[in-house]
Amino acid sequence: MNSSETHSPKPPRPPVPVAVAVVGQFSWGLTTLFVLASACWAVLPYTGHMFAALVFLLAIVLAGTRWNRSAVLTMAVASALVWNFIFVPPRFTLHIESPQDVVMFVMFFIVALSMGHLTTRLREREAALERHHQEREQLLAEKHRAELLAEAETLHRTLLDSVSHELKTPISIIRTAIDGLGTENPFAREIETANRRLQRIVENFLEITRVESEAVKPRPEWCEATDVLDQATRTLKRELGAHPLKVSGFADLPLLMLDSRLLAQAVSNVLHNATLYAPMGTPIELSATLADEQLEVRVRDHGPGLPEDVDDRVFEKFYRTPGSPAGGTGLGLAISRGLMRALKGDITVRNHPEGGAEFTLHLPVKIRQSPEP
Amino acid sequence: MSKALIIDDETQMRRLLRMVLETRGHEVCEAADGQLGLQEAAFHRPDVVLLDLGLPGLSGIEVLKRLREWSDVPVLILSVRDQEAVKVEALEAGADDYVTKPFGTAELLARLNVIQRRRFTRQSPQITAGALVLDLLHHEATLEDAPLKLTPTEFALIKVLAEHAGRIVTQNQIIRQVWAGQSSDASEGLRVHINHLRKKLGETGPKIVNEPGIGYRLEAE
Numbered sequence: 001m002n003s004s005e006t007h008s009p010k011p012p013r014p015p016v017p018v019a020v021a022v023v024g025q026f027s028w029g030l031t032t033l034f035v036l037a038s039a040c041w042a043v044l045p046y047t048g049h050m051f052a053a054l055v056f057l058l059a060i061v062l063a064g065t066r067w068n069r070s071a072v073l074t075m076a077v078a079s080a081l082v083w084n085f086i087f088v089p090p091r092f093t094l095h096i097e098s099p100q101d102v103v104m105f106v107m108f109f110i111v112a113l114s115m116g117h118l119t120t121r122l123r124e125r126e127a128a129l130e131r132h133h134q135e136r137e138q139l140l141a142e143k144h145r146a147e148l149l150a151e152a153e154t155l156h157r158t159l160l161d162s163v164s165h166e167l168k169t170p171i172s173i174i175r176t177a178i179d180g181l182g183t184e185n186p187f188a189r190e191i192e193t194a195n196r197r198l199q200r201i202v203e204n205f206l207e208i209t210r211v212e213s214e215a216v217k218p219r220p221e222w223c224e225a226t227d228v229l230d231q232a233t234r235t236l237k238r239e240l241g242a243h244p245l246k247v248s249g250f251a252d253l254p255l256l257m258l259d260s261r262l263l264a265q266a267v268s269n270v271l272h273n274a275t276l277y278a279p280m281g282t283p284i285e286l287s288a289t290l291a292d293e294q295l296e297v298r299v300r301d302h303g304p305g306l307p308e309d310v311d312d313r314v315f316e317k318f319y320r321t322p323g324s325p326a327g328g329t330g331l332g333l334a335i336s337r338g339l340m341r342a343l344k345g346d347i348t349v350r351n352h353p354e355g356g357a358e359f360t361l362h363l364p365v366k367i368r369q370s371p372e373p
Numbered sequence: 374m375s376k377a378l379i380i381d382d383e384t385q386m387r388r389l390l391r392m393v394l395e396t397r398g399h400e401v402c403e404a405a406d407g408q409l410g411l412q413e414a415a416f417h418r419p420d421v422v423l424l425d426l427g428l429p430g431l432s433g434i435e436v437l438k439r440l441r442e443w444s445d446v447p448v449l450i451l452s453v454r455d456q457e458a459v460k461v462e463a464l465e466a467g468a469d470d471y472v473t474k475p476f477g478t479a480e481l482l483a484r485l486n487v488i489q490r491r492r493f494t495r496q497s498p499q500i501t502a503g504a505l506v507l508d509l510l511h512h513e514a515t516l517e518d519a520p521l522k523l524t525p526t527e528f529a530l531i532k533v534l535a536e537h538a539g540r541i542v543t544q545n546q547i548i549r550q551v552w553a554g555q556s557s558d559a560s561e562g563l564r565v566h567i568n569h570l571r572k573k574l575g576e577t578g579p580k581i582v583n584e585p586g587i588g589y590r591l592e593a594e
Contacts, residue, residue, distance in 0.1 A: 164453060165427055165453060168453055168474055168475065169383055169386065169474070171475050172386070172474040172475035172476070173383070173385045173386055173389060174475075175475040175476070175477065176386075176389045176390070176393065176475070176476075176478060177389060179393075179477055179478035179479070180389065180392060180393060180478065199475060219586065221560060221586075222560060222561045222563075222564040223564065223583070223585070224564065224567070224568055224571075224583075226571075227583040227585070230582070230583065231583075231585060255561070255564050255565065255568065259585075260583075260585045261457075261585035261586055264585070368561065368565075
C-alpha cells in the first residue's frame with residue numbers, strides 16, 4: 001500500500017527492507033510518544049494538560065514530514081489516547097469530566113488525524129512532483145539525443161545528395177552529348193560504353209554508402225512479383241542479351257507486401273554478376289517460390305561456379321574472386337546483401353550440384369491471396 | 374512550332390537540351406533558377422516546360438506550384454534517382470511526367486511528345502491504346518476487335534490509365550478517380566485489380582508498367 005508508494009519512488013525495492021522500515025517507524029513513533037509523554041508529565045504542574053496536547057500535535061506534524069501515513073496515523077490515535085488517559089483529569093482513566101475537556105479531546109483527535117493525513121499527503125505530492133520532474137528531464141534528454149541523431153542523418157543525406165548530384169550531372173551530360181553525336185561513330189560508342197560503366201560504379205558507391213549508413217529504409221507496399229522481375233531486368237536489357245533468361249514462378253505468386261524497389265535492386269545486382277561470370281550464351285535461371293510467408297528468389301547461372309574456399313566472402317565489400325573479369329567494383333553483391341538485410345532477409349550462395357553458382361535471396365513477406373476475377 | 378522552356382541550373386545541361394530540342398524544331402528559352410523560370414514562363418508562354426527538381430534557391434516543387442497557380446502548361450520533371458517521394462510530390466502538384474538523369478534523348482523526346490499530346494481535348498467517346506479500344510458511351514472494351522469483359526472497377530481503372538497512355542499516373546491519382554470516397558484499403562484493391570487487368574489484357578494488349586513507389590504507366594506502343 002502507501003509504504004511502497006512513498007518510499008520507493010524509483011525502482012521497486014525488495015519487500016523486506018520496506019516492511020522493516022515501516023516497523024521501524026511504528027516503534028520510533030511510539031518511543032517518541034513515550035519520551036514526550038514523560039517530559040510533559042514532568043512539567044505538568046507548571047504547564048497544565050493543554051500544553052501536552054500541543055506538544056503531541058507538533059510531534060505528529062513533524063512525523064508526517066518524514067514517516068509514512070499509517071505510522072503517523074497510528075501515532076495520532078495513540079497520542080490522543082495517551083493524552084486522555086494520562087493528562088486529562090480524572091487522570092489514569094479514559095473518562096473525561098468537564099464538558100470542555102470532552103470537546104478538547106474530540107478536537108485533538110480530529111486535528112491530530114487530519115494533520116497526520118495532510119502532512120503525509122503533502123509529502124507524497126512532493127515525491128510525485130519530484131518523480132514527474134525527473135521523468136520530464138529524462139524525456140527531454142532523450143528528445144535532445146533523437147534530435148541530434150536526426151540532424152546528423154539529415155546532414156549525411158544532404159552530403160550524399162550533393163555528392164550524388166555532382167557525380168551524376170557530368171555523366172548525364174556525356175550521355176546526352178553522345179546521343180547527339182549518334183552511335184555510328186565508333187569512338188562515340190566507346191565513350192558511351194565507358195560512360196555506362198562509370199555510371200554503374202558511381203551508383204554502386206552511392207548505394208553501398210547508403211546501405212552502410214543504414215539510410216536505406218524499406219517502404220513496403222502491396223506489389224506483384226512480376227513487378228519485381230520487371231524492375232530487376234529493366235536496366236540489364238543489354239547485358240541479358242548474351243544470356244537467355246529462364247524465368248519461373250513469378251506469375252503464380254499472390255500479392256506480396258514488400259519494398260519491390262529494394263528487392264528488385266538486390267536481384268538485379270546478382271543477375272548482373274551472373275552475366276559477368278557465366279560464359280556468353282549460357283542461360284541464367286531466375287525463379288521465385290513462396291513458403292511460410294518467406295519469399296525465395298533464386299538466380300542460377302551455368303558458369304564456372306565459385307572456387308571451393310570462397311562462398312560467403314563474395315558478399316564482402318571489394319572482394320573479387322580470383323580470375324574475375326576486369327572492371328567491376330566488387331560492390332554489387334555487398335549491396336545485395338545490405339539491401340536484403342535491410343529487408344530483414346538475407347542472401348546466400350552455393351555451387352549447384354549440376355554446376356554453376358546459385359544465389360538465394362530470401363525475405364519474410366506478408367501475402368494476400370487474390371480472388372479470381 | 375512549339376516553344377519549350379528549360380529551367381535547370383546546369384549551363385551545360387541547358388545548352389545540350391537546347392541543341393536537342395532545336396534540332397527537333399522546338400523554339401527554346403532557358404532559365405538558370407526558379408525565379409527566372411517563372412518570369413520566363415509568364416513572358417514567353419511556352420508550350421512545354423522542362424523543370425529540374427534540384428534547383429538552388431526556389432525549389433523545383435515550389436516553382437511548379439507557383440506555375441500551376443496560373444498555367445496548365447505541360448511540365449516534364451528532370452530528376453535524379455532515389456527521389457521517389459519528391460517525384461510523387463511533383464506529380465501530385467501537377468507535373469505531367471518525369472525522366473530520371475541520366476536519360477537518353479529518345480526517352481526525353483518520347484515523354485515530351487506524350488505530355489504535349491494531352492493538350493488536344495478528346496472529341497470522340499472512344500479511347501484507343503494500342504490494340505485496346507474503350508467505348509466510353511457504352512462502357513465496353515474491345516481487344517484486337519474482340520469484346521473484352523471488364524468489371525465496372527476494371528473499366529474505370531483502365532480508363533484512367535488509357536486517358537494518360539504513355540504517362541505516369543500516381544497511385545493516389547488512380548485511387549482518387551476510381552475509388553473516390555471509399556475508405557477501404559484502396560492500395561491493396563488497386564494491386565488486385567491491376568493484376569486482373571494484366572491477365573485480361575494478356576500479351577496482345579497494352580502493358581501496365583509499375584514505377585515502384587510512384588504509380589503506373591500504360592505502355593501502348
